[in-house]
Amino acid sequence: MGVPSTAHEELVAQIIATGQRTPETAPTPEVMAAARASEQQTNPPAPDDLRVEDATVGGVPCIVVSPSTGEPRGTIVFVHGGGYIWMTARTHLPVAAGLVRASGCRCVSVDYRRAPEHPYPAPVDDLVAVYRSLLDDGVPADSITFAGDSAGGGLVVGGLVALRDAATALPAAAVSVSPWTDLTVTGASADTADDPIVSGAALRMMATTYLDGADPTSPTASPLYADLTGLPPLLVQVGTREALLDDARRLVERADRAGVDVTLHEFIDVVHMWVVFGPDLPESLEAYREAGAFIRDHVA
Numbered sequence: 001m002g003v004p005s006t007a008h009e010e011l012v013a014q015i016i017a018t019g020q021r022t023p024e025t026a027p028t029p030e031v032m033a034a035a036r037a038s039e040q041q042t043n044p045p046a047p048d049d050l051r052v053e054d055a056t057v058g059g060v061p062c063i064v065v066s067p068s069t070g071e072p073r074g075t076i077v078f079v080h081g082g083g084y085i086w087m088t089a090r091t092h093l094p095v096a097a098g099l100v101r102a103s104g105c106r107c108v109s110v111d112y113r114r115a116p117e118h119p120y121p122a123p124v125d126d127l128v129a130v131y132r133s134l135l136d137d138g139v140p141a142d143s144i145t146f147a148g149d150s151a152g153g154g155l156v157v158g159g160l161v162a163l164r165d166a167a168t169a170l171p172a173a174a175v176s177v178s179p180w181t182d183l184t185v186t187g188a189s190a191d192t193a194d195d196p197i198v199s200g201a202a203l204r205m206m207a208t209t210y211l212d213g214a215d216p217t218s219p220t221a222s223p224l225y226a227d228l229t230g231l232p233p234l235l236v237q238v239g240t241r242e243a244l245l246d247d248a249r250r251l252v253e254r255a256d257r258a259g260v261d262v263t264l265h266e267f268i269d270v271v272h273m274w275v276v277f278g279p280d281l282p283e284s285l286e287a288y289r290e291a292g293a294f295i296r297d298h299v300a
Helices: 006-017 029-039 093-103 122-136 151-165 200-211 245-257 282-298
Strands: 050-057 060-067 075-079 106-110 144-149 173-177 234-239 262-267
Touching (some): 050 122, 060 122, 075 122, 075 151, 122 151, 173 282, 245 262
Parallel strands (some): 144 173, 234 262
């Protein structure tokens, strides 16, 4: 799309009016406890047209979203955003549902452990555990794709790097939306973008909380600094109004130099995590359609 839809602009105005921008200071234990409690009360309802089941995969809690009829075309392993601190598989149920509808695959949405209670590399370990469990259960690697948004978009690539370095068969492809790939937060857009969702200061706070003293350039924490050689085809979607625009662009540049089959789609003047905050926006439906076609083209 050349310009944002009216619905997108109305959503942005609502986000600004209701003060939904990510905090820039680390949450106190009391604030964190309240946030965890709130997560259990504000989850979106399950879609009527799909099957939704709770499951434990590789010892990790997950939500499995499947087409209501027929055999799934393949399996999407999805990891949600939220700066490795907030949000859950349940808050991102509309995103998982959108990917299932667009691709015909089932989606295993990973409820990975989060900081500050479980800092890096807990989310990476949980994604790897879920994927390896699927392989152990007989799901072919070439029928699986990874997908994620924001922190989850970076986690997708970090997980692929971890699996490649462990000589594990890789998924067929990956979709990374609004990816956070640089926990040193050096991209210029972090501090210059008119992003109503997240600022550079908020990114730095979340990075510090998540890393808990670990090296911010660790390849599976900040895949921008990883060797990306040998990774599967990658679709990156990002809005040009995002603080993480430069994270996406630099990831694509590095992936291309490493010989990865990588595609970048920039949504003009669209804000961070639009597919999450407005899953029914025209821009979100376009992103799902593109991701679904990309996944169908690559899964066996």
